[in-house]
Amino acid sequence: MIEVNNLTAKKINEKFFKKVSEVVFKSEKKRLELSIVLVGEKRIRKLNKKYRKKNRLTDVLAFSYNHSGEIVICLEQVRKNAEKFNFNCKKELTRVLIHGILHLLGYDHEKSQKKAELMKKKQNYYLKLCQKII
Numbered sequence: 001m002i003e004v005n006n007l008t009a010k011k012i013n014e015k016f017f018k019k020v021s022e023v024v025f026k027s028e029k030k031r032l033e034l035s036i037v038l039v040g041e042k043r044i045r046k047l048n049k050k051y052r053k054k055n056r057l058t059d060v061l062a063f064s065y066n067h068s069g070e071i072v073i074c075l076e077q078v079r080k081n082a083e084k085f086n087f088n089c090k091k092e093l094t095r096v097l098i099h100g101i102l103h104l105l106g107y108d109h110e111k112s113q114k115k116a117e118l119m120k121k122k123q124n125y126y127l128k129l130c131q132k133i134i
Helices: 014-028 041-052 075-084 089-104 113-132
Strands: 002-006 033-039 060-064 068-074
Touching (some): 002 014, 033 041, 068 089
Antiparallel strands (some): 060 068
């Protein structure tokens, strides 16, 4: 089950989030109950400070539970990152969602350079697979 909760005023396409998630889960041959929560800058900053001890904005946070996970995405931060790096906003949103899912599946770019490279490789692979959805 994949649930999308939009706590922002922005209109979103729930099917987009579900399709991208399904691509990664199917390819990884893993399944989790997933909650995707879209929030504003205040809320993501507060969560980042509380759970990661970092008092700053971020684009995505991933929280893993037994057989489920939650991904919190700040749409405004995604938009700003897309502008900053001259990316398409939907492509950046796809990248951020994939990044969060990979964290839930056990990938971690902060553990070592080797693990960071593996995660980036997987992320780019799934981004290419999702081109049709974008």
